[in-house]
């Protein structure tokens with residue numbers, strides 16, 4: 001069916017849009033892809049699902065050299081307003097809250113330069129034009145970052161990084177009835193609350209444990225409606241599907257924000273993602289930060 005005919009039928013009320021369903025990202029989508037990278041452990045030697053410290057450093061370097069700019073879920077919420085002209089957005093996320101993601105130097109409250117946060121901070125100090133920060137998704141089936149969770153939460157937020165919700169006890173949403181989803185999301189926020197106080201309000205991004213959700217679209221619908229203490233429980237939510245979510249997919253309807261694709265970086269390299277055809281192009285020049293992005297749908 002041609003787009004014109006479809007438009008005509010919709011306008012005439014003869015065709016109703018199909019119900020929301022889970023769709024795989026289309027690699028042929030027009031080039032507005034927003035790569036969201038997912039890391040777990042960062043250690044030497046690397047463990048399963050993990051990468052080495054060298055790998056994280058060299059990924060940061062390769063992204064920087066290829067014109068990327070770090071964004072966090074806050075930037076997805078505000079439609080990438082702060083991404084400078086000529087840069088393309090990339091989000092870096094770390095899942096689970098392992099101690100190798102944020103370790104203090106012994107006897108101090110300074111980040112160990114060989115922990116993920118230390119590596120990122122070191123890189124940002126040398127490359128202040130690389131953007132905002134990275135995101136740590138924490139689940140409560142373990143002590144977040146091994147110990148000193150509260151101090152680490154506040155200090156990473158002070159540095160401009162974002163803290164995200166990775167559920168109460170890391171049970172896959174595929175294995176839970178719908179009533180269980182809210183327990184996982186809001187139960188986790190209840191754990192953040194005493195440690196963060198008012199700042200718990202800044203924990204708005206959710207990463208689905210295990211990275212996948214039922215394909216029915218039901219989870220996205222529930223997430224879009226879910227509230228905690230009078231505010232949305234989450235404003236964006238992330239799966240891990242090895243796909244680059246396009247701008248049109250994220251903003252196309254209210255549910256796109258609740259199944260944003262991520263790329264598991266223990267399986268893919270920056271060199272590979274640079275080959276993907278829906279990767280956002282650079283050089284979209286804007287006269288100032290308020291002029292429209294060329295790749296906006």
Ligand SMILES: [Zn+2]
Pocket residue numbers: 095096166170209210
């Ligand atoms: Zn996880």
